[in-house]
Amino acid sequence: GAVVSQHPSWVICKSGTSVKxxxxxxxxxxTTMFWYRQFPKQSLMLMATSxxxxxxxxxxxxxxxxxxxxxxxxxxxxxxxxxxxxxDSSFYICSAHAGTSGRAGQFFGPGTRLTVL
Amino acid sequence: RKEVEQDxxxxxxxxGATVAFNCTYSNSASxxxxxxxxxxxxxPKLLMSVYSSGNEDGRFTAQLNRAxxxxxxxxxxxxxxxxxxxxxxxxxxxxxxxGQGTTLQVKP
Numbered sequence: 001g002a003v004v005s006q007h008p009s010w011v012i013c014k015s016g017t018s019v020k021x022x023x024x025x026x027x028x029x030x031t032t033m034f035w036y037r038q039f040p041k042q043s044l045m046l047m048a049t050s051x052x053x054x055x056x057x058x059x060x061x062x063x064x065x066x067x068x069x070x071x072x073x074x075x076x077x078x079x080x081x082x083x084x085x086x087x088d089s090s091f092y093i094c095s096a097h098a099g100t101s102g103r104a105g106q107f108f109g110p111g112t113r114l115t116v117l
Numbered sequence: 118r119k120e121v122e123q124d125x126x127x128x129x130x131x132x133g134a135t136v137a138f139n140c141t142y143s144n145s146a147s148x149x150x151x152x153x154x155x156x157x158x159x160x161p162k163l164l165m166s167v168y169s170s171g172n173e174d175g176r177f178t179a180q181l182n183r184a185x186x187x188x189x190x191x192x193x194x195x196x197x198x199x200x201x202x203x204x205x206x207x208x209x210x211x212x213x214x215x216g217q218g219t220t221l222q223v224k225p
Contacts, residue, residue, distance in 0.1 A: 034212070041125075043204065043215040044161065093160050095213075106213060108160040 003027055004096045006109035013084055014117055020080045021112045023094030029074035030096035034106065035067075038091040050077040084116045120144065121207050123216035131224055134195045138219045140205030141187045150188045151206040152179055155218065161204055165190070195223045 003026040013019050023033055031052045036044040048069055049057040056069035068080040077096075081088055093111040122141045130136050142150070149168050153161035165172050167188055171180040178191040192199055200223045205216035 032211075043217045045215075046212055049212065091158070108162070111158075111160045113158070 002098050002107040004094065004107045004109040006092075006094055006112050008112060009110060010113040010115075012115045012117065015085050016083055018080055018082045019084055019114060020078055021092055021094075021114075023077045023079070023096065023109050025075045025096040025098070025107075028096070028098045030077075030098060031074060032097040033071060033077040034095045034097070035069065035077075035079050036093045036095070038093060038111075044093060047079075081114065084114070086116045089114055089116045119216075120209065120214045121205055121216040123205050123219050125217050125219060127220040127222050129222045129224060130195055132195060132197060134223075135191065135193045136195055136221060137189055137191045138203055138205075138221075139187050139189050140216050141185075142205075142207045143186070144207065144209055145183075145186060147207050147209065149208055150179075150181060151208075151213075152177075152188075152190050153204040153206055153215075155202045155204055157201075161206075161215075164203070192221070195221075197223050197225060199223050 005024045007022045011019055033050040035047045037047050038044045046059050047062045050069045050071040052071045052074050058064045066082055071077040091111050091113050094109045095106045097106050120143050151166050152164045154164045155161040165179045167179045167181050176193045180189045202218040202220045204218045207214050
């Protein structure tokens with residue numbers, strides 16, 4: 001149980017376009033999902049916390065107008081990178097929190113590799 | 118000081134060796150800790166949880182030293198398949214704070 005999927009697994013786009021990434025919890029409901037970004041040889045950096053039915057909470061330094069998050073249902077959160085630029089090229093990973101505890105119940109999606117030309 | 122710090126390595130060890138990684142954390146109130154394994158271009162996967170003084174699972178042993186605020190991961194009898202990056206993770210205010218990761222390369 002506790003499977004999280006992401007789509008697409010990789011995407012290449014031109015500079016200035018917008019890219020939408022989906023994160024789905026397949027066999028459980030997730031009131032909270034997290035979006036991370038990982039640059040080469042660096043650790044995961046939390047971008048935002050996505051809460052079902054309410055606005056996302058963004059980490060300091062993350063532009064909410066550039067990284068639009070929508071968590072419209074208990075099994076789906078989307079991250080849209082608007083007007084993508086080459087510096088947005090990164091590995092984007094979501095995780096979904098299962099259960100009421102804030103500890104071990106985070107399950108990661110397989111990630112989406114974004115390359116902006 | 119970073120919230121979670123790790124030596125990035127890489128640690129290059131021969132098969133069968135015992136290797137240990139350390140991780141220090143800054144929040145003395147943290148109660149639980151995790152080691153995740155991340156393979157190249159893949160998502161992190163939970164390896165071990167540490168809630169008290171330590172945890173052991175086969176060849177892997179995690180130990181917690183609250184006084185010094187560090188967690189260690191010991192891998193015995195290293196296998197080639199253990200080659201990966203090991204991430205130290207500390208929950209804080211409902212979020213997971215990741216260390217930079219320690220890269221392990223096990224050589225034949």
